[in-house]
Amino acid sequence: MKIAVVGAGNGGCAVAGDMAYRGLDVTLIKTSNAMHDDNFEYLLKNDGNITLYDFGDNGCMNPTAENQVIKKGKIAKVTRDISEVQNMDVVIIYVQTNYHESVIQRISPYVKDGQLYIINPGYFSTAFMLKYCHGKKITIIEAQSSFIDCRISEPGKIRVGFRNVRNPLGIYPHKNIESAKVILEKLGFPFVYLNHVAEAALHNPNLIVHTVGALLSMPMIDMEKENFCMYHSSFTEHVWSVLEALDKEKMDILEKLGCRRIPYVEACKFRNSLDETENAKQVFFEYAAMPTRAKAPSSVNSRYVTEDVPQGLVMLETLGNILQVHTPICSALISIASAALNQNFRETGRTVEKLGIENIHEILNDSN
Numbered sequence: 001m002k003i004a005v006v007g008a009g010n011g012g013c014a015v016a017g018d019m020a021y022r023g024l025d026v027t028l029i030k031t032s033n034a035m036h037d038d039n040f041e042y043l044l045k046n047d048g049n050i051t052l053y054d055f056g057d058n059g060c061m062n063p064t065a066e067n068q069v070i071k072k073g074k075i076a077k078v079t080r081d082i083s084e085v086q087n088m089d090v091v092i093i094y095v096q097t098n099y100h101e102s103v104i105q106r107i108s109p110y111v112k113d114g115q116l117y118i119i120n121p122g123y124f125s126t127a128f129m130l131k132y133c134h135g136k137k138i139t140i141i142e143a144q145s146s147f148i149d150c151r152i153s154e155p156g157k158i159r160v161g162f163r164n165v166r167n168p169l170g171i172y173p174h175k176n177i178e179s180a181k182v183i184l185e186k187l188g189f190p191f192v193y194l195n196h197v198a199e200a201a202l203h204n205p206n207l208i209v210h211t212v213g214a215l216l217s218m219p220m221i222d223m224e225k226e227n228f229c230m231y232h233s234s235f236t237e238h239v240w241s242v243l244e245a246l247d248k249e250k251m252d253i254l255e256k257l258g259c260r261r262i263p264y265v266e267a268c269k270f271r272n273s274l275d276e277t278e279n280a281k282q283v284f285f286e287y288a289a290m291p292t293r294a295k296a297p298s299s300v301n302s303r304y305v306t307e308d309v310p311q312g313l314v315m316l317e318t319l320g321n322i323l324q325v326h327t328p329i330c331s332a333l334i335s336i337a338s339a340a341l342n343q344n345f346r347e348t349g350r351t352v353e354k355l356g357i358e359n360i361h362e363i364l365n366d367s368n
Helices: 010-021 036-046 082-089 099-109 124-132 174-187 197-202 206-216 218-227 235-256 264-272 280-288 308-323 328-341 357-365
Strands: 001-005 025-029 047-055 069-074 077-078 092-095 116-119 139-143 148-154 157-164 167-172 191-193
Touching: 001 010, 001 167, 010 047, 010 069, 010 206, 010 328, 025 218, 036 077, 036 116, 047 116, 082 099, 092 099, 099 124, 099 139, 116 124, 124 139, 124 167, 124 357, 139 197, 139 280, 157 206, 167 174, 167 264, 191 218, 197 235, 197 357, 206 218, 206 235, 206 308, 206 328, 235 308, 235 328, 264 280, 308 328
Parallel strands: 001 025, 001 092, 025 077, 047 157, 092 116, 116 139, 167 191
Antiparallel strands: 047 069, 139 167, 148 157
């Protein structure tokens, strides 16, 4: 089985390296010159050799030097040639969601029948696959969140902060779920399967936690810059109230789409803990307090806002408009972000119209 990871940032390199460590045939494809070029050049010059500083395969809320595991893998091919996807059985799209549409458009001429495409995370990018790859007999899979929370610490080295103990996936079309499972289980990640792609699309945690945490912490970000850690500092009692209000709007939309009302903290607990008896909110705050949490964002003009507001909140607002679900908190956060950064995120963001209303209908009508 041949696997391509499209995107050579933190998450893409970690997932590619992790699969390579387990002996899978992995090609890593870099799609831009925007970031991490030094790491990419290192991998090119060192035959794809990569090292993960990890804490086991089942998450770790209390990482220490004693339980650190060093994993060395060899990525079979490192390239900028996006046409390589035509030779793959599985393609994992691991770029910022701002670039999903452009990357999917670029790979569309090379998409082949029978392939599996995993979009991590999704934000309803199944619709972009339908938009540009219409008629292709492929399986499209959306993940809720990155399988591995990590950072490139220096070229060729990935420092893992956390691993999801479960990775929920939505699969389109649903009729392909059993054949897809056979292939997905070979990748080595702990996957679970949702009833619908919409559950994966809207349970991307960054939609809730990044937007609220960053926007309501703008003074601290401006003051502390590279010393700021959102997960350690932002979620006070009153900020948490805003988070829950936004989460309610998201659940109202999920319910209108025919999906289950699952709070953010319950979805977080499901991904991050195997202990069913734990309080979900407590699981979040344990996860947030981990000493390995990256210090971020260092600027308000970061992906916490510039990705998750236009790609997440704008999508949520436009879904609400079509479904006649009121989203005042979502709308207020979009307006605040647009004013703070002097950008019109509603104009540049991921709307239902850009996804294609016909594609959304096709996804929503696909059922078990």
